[in-house]
Amino acid sequence: MLIRYKKSFEKIAMGLLSFMPGEKDLKQLQQTIKQYETTDDWQLFLWKQEEDIIGAIGVVFKGEDLVEVQHISVNPSHRQQGIGKRMVNAVRDLYKNKSVVPNDETEAFFKKCNADKDLDC
Numbered sequence: 001m002l003i004r005y006k007k008s009f010e011k012i013a014m015g016l017l018s019f020m021p022g023e024k025d026l027k028q029l030q031q032t033i034k035q036y037e038t039t040d041d042w043q044l045f046l047w048k049q050e051e052d053i054i055g056a057i058g059v060v061f062k063g064e065d066l067v068e069v070q071h072i073s074v075n076p077s078h079r080q081q082g083i084g085k086r087m088v089n090a091v092r093d094l095y096k097n098k099s100v101v102p103n104d105e106t107e108a109f110f111k112k113c114n115a116d117k118d119l120d121c
Contacts, residue, residue: 002090005044016056
């Protein structure tokens, strides 16, 4: 289930985002979280399964009709179960009237998911 990020989830969110290649540095990670907390065009969502938060997906609004997925991360112990693909689909459902597209860092994941519809990304 997709839930909106809130400050009480900061450590969990930072842990998940730290799996992204561009978010390895602590200062960069802190800046990214601050951006999600303070900028209206940036939205961070977490994926909750049972009682655990196991994924994060961050988007930025680019104009009226475009939502760009800039972060997507799943806890390594829950990968290859389709969680990432479910998060992308949940964001697409949330923003039905907009185009949901990847950025450079998430593009390979999108291609992997779209190449084989049965693939658990």
